[in-house]
Amino acid sequence: MRSVIVGAGIAGLALAVELRRHGVEATVVEARYPGAGNSSRNVGRVRRMQLTPDLTEFSCRASDKWTRVDEITGGRNPLLYPTRYVWVLYGEDEREVVEPMQPMWDEHDARARVVEPSEVLSAVPVLQGGQRPVGGVIGDAAIVHHDAAVYAYYLFAREAGVRFEIGVRATGVEVTGGHVSGVVLADGRTLPADAVVNAAGGRSGEFARACGVEIPNSPIRREVLVTEPSKPFMTPAVTFYRPQEGWFNQTLRGELVAGVVDVDEPFGMNEESSVKFLGRTARVVLEKAPRLAELRVIRQWAGVYDTTPDKRPLVGEHSELPGLFALNGWSGRGILLAPLSAELLAREIAGLGRDPLLRSFDPNRFAGRDSTVTAHSDYYSGYAH
Amino acid sequence: MCYVITNNDGGFPAPVNPKLPATVASEAIRSDAPALSSSFRLRRPRGPMCAKGYCSQCEIVGPDGRALACQVAAHAAPPPTQRDLLRPLGLIAAFFPPWFYERRFLRPRRLRRLSLHVLRHLSSAGPLAAQAPAVRPRRYEEVEVEVAVVGAAAAEPGAFVVDPDSGDVPLGVYPGRTLGVLRGDRLIAVRFERLVLATGSYERLPPIPGNDLPGVVGIQAAETYAGSGALRRGLRVAAWAPREQRRRIESLATSHGLRLVWMDDRAPRAIRGRRRVRAIVTDRGRIPCDLFVVGVRQPALELALQAGATASLTTDGLPILALDDTPPWLEVRGEAAATTSGVPDVPAACDAMACLCEDVRVSDLKACVAQGFHQAELVKRRTGAMTGPCQGKLCSATVLATLRELGVDAAPTRARPLARPVTLGELAADA
Numbered sequence: 001m002r003s004v005i006v007g008a009g010i011a012g013l014a015l016a017v018e019l020r021r022h023g024v025e026a027t028v029v030e031a032r033y034p035g036a037g038n039s040s041r042n043v044g045r046v047r048r049m050q051l052t053p054d055l056t057e058f059s060c061r062a063s064d065k066w067t068r069v070d071e072i073t074g075g076r077n078p079l080l081y082p083t084r085y086v087w088v089l090y091g092e093d094e095r096e097v098v099e100p101m102q103p104m105w106d107e108h109d110a111r112a113r114v115v116e117p118s119e120v121l122s123a124v125p126v127l128q129g130g131q132r133p134v135g136g137v138i139g140d141a142a143i144v145h146h147d148a149a150v151y152a153y154y155l156f157a158r159e160a161g162v163r164f165e166i167g168v169r170a171t172g173v174e175v176t177g178g179h180v181s182g183v184v185l186a187d188g189r190t191l192p193a194d195a196v197v198n199a200a201g202g203r204s205g206e207f208a209r210a211c212g213v214e215i216p217n218s219p220i221r222r223e224v225l226v227t228e229p230s231k232p233f234m235t236p237a238v239t240f241y242r243p244q245e246g247w248f249n250q251t252l253r254g255e256l257v258a259g260v261v262d263v264d265e266p267f268g269m270n271e272e273s274s275v276k277f278l279g280r281t282a283r284v285v286l287e288k289a290p291r292l293a294e295l296r297v298i299r300q301w302a303g304v305y306d307t308t309p310d311k312r313p314l315v316g317e318h319s320e321l322p323g324l325f326a327l328n329g330w331s332g333r334g335i336l337l338a339p340l341s342a343e344l345l346a347r348e349i350a351g352l353g354r355d356p357l358l359r360s361f362d363p364n365r366f367a368g369r370d371s372t373v374t375a376h377s378d379y380y381s382g383y384a385h
Numbered sequence: 386m387c388y389v390i391t392n393n394d395g396g397f398p399a400p401v402n403p404k405l406p407a408t409v410a411s412e413a414i415r416s417d418a419p420a421l422s423s424s425f426r427l428r429r430p431r432g433p434m435c436a437k438g439y440c441s442q443c444e445i446v447g448p449d450g451r452a453l454a455c456q457v458a459a460h461a462a463p464p465p466t467q468r469d470l471l472r473p474l475g476l477i478a479a480f481f482p483p484w485f486y487e488r489r490f491l492r493p494r495r496l497r498r499l500s501l502h503v504l505r506h507l508s509s510a511g512p513l514a515a516q517a518p519a520v521r522p523r524r525y526e527e528v529e530v531e532v533a534v535v536g537a538a539a540a541e542p543g544a545f546v547v548d549p550d551s552g553d554v555p556l557g558v559y560p561g562r563t564l565g566v567l568r569g570d571r572l573i574a575v576r577f578e579r580l581v582l583a584t585g586s587y588e589r590l591p592p593i594p595g596n597d598l599p600g601v602v603g604i605q606a607a608e609t610y611a612g613s614g615a616l617r618r619g620l621r622v623a624a625w626a627p628r629e630q631r632r633r634i635e636s637l638a639t640s641h642g643l644r645l646v647w648m649d650d651r652a653p654r655a656i657r658g659r660r661r662v663r664a665i666v667t668d669r670g671r672i673p674c675d676l677f678v679v680g681v682r683q684p685a686l687e688l689a690l691q692a693g694a695t696a697s698l699t700t701d702g703l704p705i706l707a708l709d710d711t712p713p714w715l716e717v718r719g720e721a722a723a724t725t726s727g728v729p730d731v732p733a734a735c736d737a738m739a740c741l742c743e744d745v746r747v748s749d750l751k752a753c754v755a756q757g758f759h760q761a762e763l764v765k766r767r768t769g770a771m772t773g774p775c776q777g778k779l780c781s782a783t784v785l786a787t788l789r790e791l792g793v794d795a796a797p798t799r800a801r802p803l804a805r806p807v808t809l810g811e812l813a814a815d816a
Contacts, residue, residue, distance in 0.1 A: 228806060283522045
């Protein structure tokens with residue numbers, strides 16, 4: 001059994017490592033460098049609670065998987081820092097959405113609870129003096145160092161005999177008798193394969209189309225800024241959705257990473273930064289946490305969320321092209337979901353069957369649907385499916 | 386060619402009246418205690434280097450939070466003189482590479498969080514001030530101009546001139562021919578047809594041991610400190626500079642009564658001293674000195690690279706990053722357009738500091754490449770080199786030259802805004 005994985009991000013690398021555990025040959029094709037896409041453009045948040053039962057169940061299992069990544073990668077440290085997720089609520093309407101979630105979270109051991117404003121302020125003291133929250137959700141979470149995790153998988157993959165084709169783009173697949181038989185590279189070579197996995201992150205839609213398969217993934221830009229390091233002033237990861245989606249947390253090294261989204265951000269592949277982002281993010285974050293004003297921003301960058309209409313990834317085999325597998329469409333949860341998804345997909349590729357946990361991640365679920373367009377929506381209504 | 390100057394022991398002109406305001410940094414130099422801060426990982430003593438605010442090596446913690454000593458008036462804060470009590474920790478850290486954590490903190494499992502927690506608190510970074518500074522969000526504006534210019538030296542009639550020396554802050558060049566600027570109470574996105582950059586240059590540090598010691602300063606910094614009366618008469622100065630800079634250094638020495646004890650375009654073998662420069666070591670032996678002046682320059686290219694220009698390491702003499710191609714609408718002038726360092730190449734010493742902000746030594750770069758990280762972008766993320774507050778201004782040339790020597794693709798890594806650090810408070814705008 002030979003497999004070729006397109007994309008050396010965390011998903012592709014994790015899958016290569018998991019496939020080797022089942023004795024499957026793996027080659028990873030990467031156009032830029034390992035981790036070049038969103039695996040090095042994110043802020044490494046791993047959280048248990050989500051807004052739907054299926055995502056919560058999967059996220060809890062995926063969080064548990066993260067605590068075993070060091071064992072899977074030959075004793076390398078992905079710098080998983082267990083902390084709390086503080087989802088700060090500024091609108092009464094938000095409380096009305098999250099309060100009914102409590103039993104569902106308890107059922108799945110999401111370790112999250114809806115709390116009063118005072119508890120939010122004591123969990124995140126830098127919010128004191130800022131806009132007054134109406135409540136919050138505090139849950140177990142972790143922050144992983146994305147580069148440490150990507151390199152742990154990358155170094156172990158090489159030790160485990162995974163082959164790499166770095167600096168060359170995969171342009172499509174070769175099909176023999178209705179089944180995928182290889183990957184075509186931009187330099188003219190074809191790598192023979194029984195299974196080809198599309199783990200191309202923000203370029204997954206592009207690669208799927210090059211293979212003749214339509215998937216509804218749409219990339220949408222997310223921008224980030226990082227400040228110089230500072231002594232620890234907060235440990236939790238903060239997220240809020242009013243007046244618009246934004247988040248910030250302090251890294252292990254002491255830097256603040258923050259971003260506030262543009263509600264009118266257009267869909268499309270865009271890894272460029274913008275001027276407006278700086279002004280918007282600084283203003284909104286300081287309205288919430290005024291003490292952060294003295295931190296000096298040293299750099300800004302951007303990545304994309306590879307977004308699907310139902311905000312769930314595609315993990316599994318495409319029924320219209322056997323041998324082509326999807327491992328993409330993370331919709332902003334790649335770091336959280338990728339290690340467990342890779343483990344389960346590797347079992348499927350190795351012929352051990354499909355795990356029931358993957359039931360809502362079927363890559364063929366959009367076939368025949370009228371509306372497969374990923375649309376802008378408020379965070380909360382985006383899950384009302 | 387090396388010449389040691391011994392004939393300027395007497396007959397100094399009268400000291401020049403200080404023309405520039407004294408800063409905490411200039412006071413530290415004047416009082417012979419240039420060590421003002423402690424480096425991030427190895428906790429090495431660091432001091433003022435650029436005097437312009439881009440090297441970020443002189444950050445101090447004052448009553449109003451953190452500040453760069455070279456940007457703070459002397460009367461506003463006393464120069465901190467206390468030693469870093471955690472320096473021994475830095476000496477231990479020096480035995481480990483920047484990815485020291487890779488096999489550590491995994492056992493025992495139940496102490497994992499605690500180990501990382503302790504590690505966070507050992508950071509040498511300054512704390513957040515107790516009081517939130519007052520912030521008034523700026524107005525966000527978009528303007529369209531024919532020509533935008535960065536650097537007053539290149540000002541032309543009718544152009545939108547961004548002058549960092551008079552308070553404008555260029556943030557970066559963005560897609561769609563857009564320049565981000567802070568000016569007065571506004572955050573401005575300037576859309577231009579043509580862009581002229583006269584962004585000047587930074588110090589190109591020699592890749593020799595001791596290149597990060599307090600007392601290693603740039604030539605502009607030496608002039609600034611001399612101008613604020615911080616360089617006392619008789620101060621022993623060693624200078625590493627291309628030949629065409631010699632007159633400039635000699636005239637600085639003459640007008641301020643400095644003893645120029647060594648000047649050459651070949652770098653010394655090492656700079657020595659415990660908490661500050663005490664001597665240099667050359668082929669001819671040890672030469673005591675108090676200040677090491679770096680006259681070799683690295684063009685300031687980040688705005689040009691953000692605009693889509695390409696650059697590569699020069700092959701003539703000591704490598705610097707120099708422009709190859711620029712888009713037709715971009716013009717780079719002055720020191721930023723330099724194409725040679727003007728000094729002979731220097732083999733990089735293993736214990737030389739390549740990246741000062743992140744404490745990455747030449748040996749760390751070599752170890753990283755030996756592990757199979759064969760792209761500059763990977764080496765950058767693995768070691769942290771070029772990712773600190775100076776964003777590679779002081780270190781890109783050294784890091785990339787080391788990689789090129791090791792046979793690794795040494796194309797410059799992706800240049801991203803900001804051009805220099807700016808606080809969140811200054812950036813807040815109704816955008």
